[in-house]
Amino acid sequence: MQVRTRFAPSPTGYMHIGNLRTALYAWLHARRNGGRFILRIEDTDQARLVEDSVRVIYESLRVTGLDHDEGPDKGGPAGPYVQSERRHIYREYAEKLLASGHAYRCFCGKTEKQEEPPQSEDKPREGGEEQSAPILGYDGRCSRLAEAEIKANLDKGLPFVVRQRIDKEGSTSFRDFIYGDITVDNKQLDDQILLKRDGFPTYNFANVVDDHLMGITHVMRGCEYLSSTPKYVLLYKAFGWDYPEHIHLPHILGPSGRKLSKREGSVALSDFLDKGYLPEAILNYIALLGWNPGTEQEYFTIPDLIKTFDVARIGKAPATFDEVKLAWLNGQHIKALPAEKAHGLFARFYPPELSGVDLNRLSSHIQGKVEKPCDIPAMVSFLAGLEGTYSPELFVNKKNKTTREGCLAALGDLKGVLSALPAWDHPSILAALTAYGGEKGLKTGAVMWPLRIALSGRAVTPTGAVEIAELLGREEVLRRLDLGMDKLRSA
């Protein structure tokens, strides 16, 4: 049977990194098995619609390369898959359940304001208050309504919701691919709402209907649905449908060990893209959060991932998102980039003051050491100017055995050597410096150190001293050499 997976995001306005991982796993599983990957927009909550969010979803999938085979913008015999456009379908299936007695109409009104706990309104729910206020302690009374009462209510035009009728006897089990056998007593399962007053289905219903209608073979989603799945299983049974393989995924946690959230830093794909993380590095990293290849390989290209990904190696324990490791992996992917691509990635991070510098060269110099391109401005700022003052103490370096006096002398000599240099390019500069070191019996490090400090004002730079000199140009180099000597003298 052909594997069919789906990604079913709701339009929240941004692509959460946890959702992206779910999409990635579903996509990889489909691609790995020559199956189909379907995109379905779950926009059944009218109150929470966020403008433009469908575009964000498309854009996120486009930039990460998680292409779908069927869905809203691809047409196809089974598309488009936007739940708000499929209301008639859910209504039709709700009618079937109503007819078979697996569901019933509930006419209970919304909660009285006074009944709400006075101060438990910690976080006001986002939108939809009038319609979606829960019925506190719904006791199932409408499930026992007589036929005549229902008819009377209907005739009066009373609004209603459709609820799933769950027999509270016994228990319901299913086998999750990751978590194994899950059994829940039916008395734990409430008569969940299938169709809301506004005629839209809830996730609980639309999801089951669509997954069946779209022939989804493997339902992959976050494990927050694990304990609701028995209710879905009951729905499948009520319809007489086979249920798909369930693959619940462990959560991704934030640094504090709590669910990854905006408060704790970046959670949206766009946040990482803005910082200069490569889509393939992001995918590589999140693939490893909850899954491992069974080998010691950690660096993966997307084709590698397709070849290697296996749902059998997904773990159960939640994983903490670690941006430091993401950054390392990003650095690995940056190193693998062709020079032009790397420069293209870096370009937007160069500050405008660097206009006089050969940025292409700079890019090739730093490609091997950039992990997060957003660090670039700070890395290269010294090239624009030695803003502020650096401490002459920097000239003293134990490892290279440099002293102030020695540096002062070296700087003076270097000024002579460099101003006399016929050509200004990397090999010439390097040759002159090593020759000078040889003459004076100095190790190259002892020559480079004072030069680096004078040119950059810092002990750590993203490129070697010679590269800096070349990039800066002779005039600026000589000027900075003077500045360094001034500092050493006045200190």
Add this chain to the structure above:
RNA sequence: GGCCCCUUCGUCUAGCGGCCUAGGACGCUGCCCUCUCAAGGCAGAGAUCACGGGUUCGAAUCCCGUAGGGGCCGCCA
């Protein structure tokens, strides 16, 4: 509160009864190399496998319990 799930170095993880005096990666520390730092190479610190009981000749691996964490219990998904 009820129910469900999870628990190996700081973090991601390997491990599916003996190969584990628990392996790899990130990070950290040190050394080497080099035009400094970085990168690269090498080395090291870092986990009594949450805890307590079993089962077994033998348990990180199986069973039970406890604790901690997470999730669900919405006309949200």
